Amino acid sequence: MDMNQYLDMFIEESKEHLQSINSNLLLLENDPTNIGIVNEIFRSAHTLKGMAATMGFEDMASLTHEAENVLDLIRNNKLQINSDIMDVIFQSVDLMEGMVYNIIEGGDGSADVSALVGRLRAIVSGDLTPAPSKPAAGSAAADAIAQADEQAETTEEAGREHELDEYSLTVMRQSQESGHNLFWIKVSLREDCILKAARAYMVFDALENAGEVIKSTPTVEEIENERFDLSFEVVFVTEKSQEEIHKAVSNVSEVDQVLIENVNLKSEQAQAPEVKPQAAAPKAPVAEAKAPAAADAVKKPSASKTIRVDIERLDVLMNLFSELVIDRGRLEQLAREIGKSELQETVEHMSRISGDLQNIILTMRMVPVEQVFNRFPRMVRDTAKELNKKVNLEIQGAETELDRTVIDEIGDPLVHLLRNSMDHGLESPDVRRRSGKSEEGMIQLKAYHSGNHVFIEVTDDGAGINKDKVLKKAIERGIVNPATADNMTDKQIFELLFASGLSTAEKISDLSGRGVGLDVVKTKIESLGGSVAVDSSQGKGTTFLIQLPLTLSIISAMLVQVENEKFAVPLSSIIETAVFRQDEIMLAHRQKVIDFRGRVVPLVSLKEIFGIPDNGVQKGDDVAVVIVRKGEKMAGLVVDSFIGQQEIVLKSLGKYLVNVFAISGATILGDGQVALIIDCNALIK
Structure with missing residues (x-):
């Protein structure tokens, strides 16, 4: 096969x-x-x-x-x-x-x-501790069942595959007398079932979570080696009801039919060497006649609620829908230009339907960050052993969902931050004990939604960031001018950790000290349209905060005009749009600035940045400005006019136009024009 x-x-x-x-x-x-x-x-x-x-x-x-x-x-x-x-x-x-x-x-x-x-x-083959002794007759049912399992295995290995020994029968009687249910279960797999042994074992897994399997036909070994057709039978002891067991087994994929009947060991049949299902009680046919649907339900497994879909198919679906979004914009524009009410109504209806479809497709691509977080406990365990530190990793918000494309990229930055917290943040057990802390350091990994963003925090209760040490290293590397170092705030000093090549490690190890600092984390997060910040308290700990967009495929943006060119500015970066008079623009250190709500904000001319030629049209005295931010920093993008808000499809510029300054991609507008998408993070320094 x-x-x-x-x-x-x-x-x-x-x-x-x-x-x-x-x-x-x-x-x-x-x-x-x-x-x-x-x-x-x-x-x-x-x-x-x-x-x-x-x-x-x-x-x-x-x-x-x-x-x-x-x-x-x-x-x-x-x-x-x-x-x-x-x-x-x-x-x-x-x-x-x-x-x-x-x-x-x-x-x-x-x-x-x-x-x-x-x-x-x-x-x-080493020295083993002795096995627990066999309990006396009349002990608790759970202990008897556990011993019966070992006895059943021994019986099977001896070749008595279709018999239950007297000991097992005794245990089963005791279990039934103590209020446990005893069932005969027949499970049939679908004819097209693949990996029969794996499916069978998933059934055993479901059963063992609810009780104890006393006997299986064929034997466990035969089932493991797929030496069975499409069905097998078990004798099962449990405290749960027949309906609960039926549901648990039916939920296993590729199970076709589950038959469950009570076994009555008090009947004469119980004395036979092979356990048979209990004969139907007189009331059973009446119950069947009254509720045939219930009888059918026992024979049919419940339908599966999920299916596996290759992520590449979802990517293709998203790309196809992206083209629809572009055509939708074109139709909306044509409907406005033509002005026919019937056309406008149809286009509006199509826009609503496509909007719902867009939400469904985006939701399909959303996966919980748990997929990334799950691999960190093991990594933290290994790294802690390597560093001879005691570390407790606490994970919160693992169910928070992100677009699959973002999920694929955030693993490495988080690994770097966690290693940084363990190596630089947390102290050794001796140092922590001397400073009155628990020997075991705590690292908290937390994810949560806020607006159109997902935030991920990496917090430790370590020594915090030594500002003087960071500043000294930055001056040594020429990253900071000694003349301006005295006037830097704590926040500005902490931000220096993200400078290229800055490492505060005293010695080179497998974990740190090779000059590959947190700039790698910052570069990766910003390439995803996000940002990263750090806050610290001396002696108490450090927190790194990552902000990420929910999705990278379809984004809301503000369209602006500069001369004959159109640009898209992501709404996630925009604080406000405003119009300023010429006399409100000031100069500070040869840089044009404005007073925005009490803060001095530098102006950035998109025309100058991208070298856009003048179209000869006379401009007014007012200046249109888009106020954007990157963390705590802000800037004002000078444009000619605002076109309006629109959902746009993010397209890459292709392999021939890589690393174009301040441009993160492009989109096709409704009139067929291409608009470049501004990377606000690159413009704010």
Whole structure:
């Protein structure tokens, strides 16, 4: 069978399982006695192993199998977790991730796993703590069920595949007597089901979250190796209702039918070696006759609420809709010029419909920042060990959504800021203890919406920024004139951290001191149409604040005219538009400025900046100005006139026009003209 058609599904699900394993390993490291977490990791690893084996990625399957053996010992209390074991498992997960990304890049997913396989086997063959003793008859149902699971596995390995031993039957009777429900469940997969073993294990995962599987037919081993048709049966003990179990199993994708019936061990059938479903009680047919719809509901799985869509298809959809937005603007202009009411009404209706469609498409492209944030706890854990520091990472607002194009780009800047907080911000445990702080430093990663922007904060409770040290380094590097250094505010000094080549590290390490400072972060964030600022309090900590646009594809802008040229200024950068008289314009240090609400704001002439030729039309005495901002700084863009607000499609200038000063792209207007989009961040210095 050709597996290439299933490769995308394998890659996406593998990434999800690896992320889940990473997250749960971090939880387990802080709570090593929590067997529930170990079970979660084991299930993800088990599913990943089955998927890899089915797809033919043997190295990944063998490595996952050995890691699974270690996890199995841990969850059965035969092995105590320590830092060495955690490190080996983490390294195994890293190698699995590397293999997945090798597959993404077109490789065969192979890797040298021999060293890690050897270390995992050494852990398994080491001195093990004794297994817990078998509980006496009459103990709590949960303990009995746990022992029954081990006993059932032993029975299956011995080849008694279709029988339940007396011990298991005793446990099941005790469970039923104590109020637990005992069900016989038959699960049928769809005929077009792919990765049967993985789907089957997802069913077992759903069941084990709700109770305990006592018996499966075929055996677990046969299901793992896909030695079954499209259905399997289990005997299951749970406190939950039949409806809850049916819903949980039906939610697994590619499950075609779920049949659930009660098992009555008090009947004579219970004495038979093979457990059968309970015979229908006298009232059952009556209930079926009254509610046939309910009976049908048991046989049909609930419809899936989500589908996977290749992001490239969404990109194509967005590009096609962008062309519609351009044509919409053209139609609106033609309707105004022609003036026919019927045409105007039709165009207005089309504009409303296309506006709703635009919102839906933009929403489809929005993804939670959780996709980026999820990888940071593991990175913080590793970096903290490297620095011999204790760090607690607190994440808030992970559900905040951003456009996919922005999400793809913010990962590296955030990594840089987090590493900076751990290396420069947080003190060592000894220093923190001497200063009266907790040995464990805190880093908070927070995301939230505000208007048409998303804000991301990286805050630490470290030593704060040493202003004198930053200023001294800046003077040494020639970034600041010593004559003006004394008059700089705290905010201005903090901003120096974003200057190119400025590093306050005392020594070169893998993390810092190589002259690659926060200017990299600033450049990347500004290329996304955002901004970054920093605030700090000596001895208390530092906060970096990133402001990002919600989307980069379709933006609201103010269209302005300069001579014969039209420009678009993003509304997110505009504070206000105003008209000033010539006598209100002043000179300060040979720079034209205006008084805007008590602040001196420099004027920037777009005509001079872009060298636009004069069209010979006589200008009036008044000066039209667009007040824009970049963080705390402001500037006034001098234009000839304001055209109006419009939603525009952001288009790149192409590979031949890269790094054009103060231009972030272009758009096509309704009359077919091209308008350049102003990059206000580049104009404000």
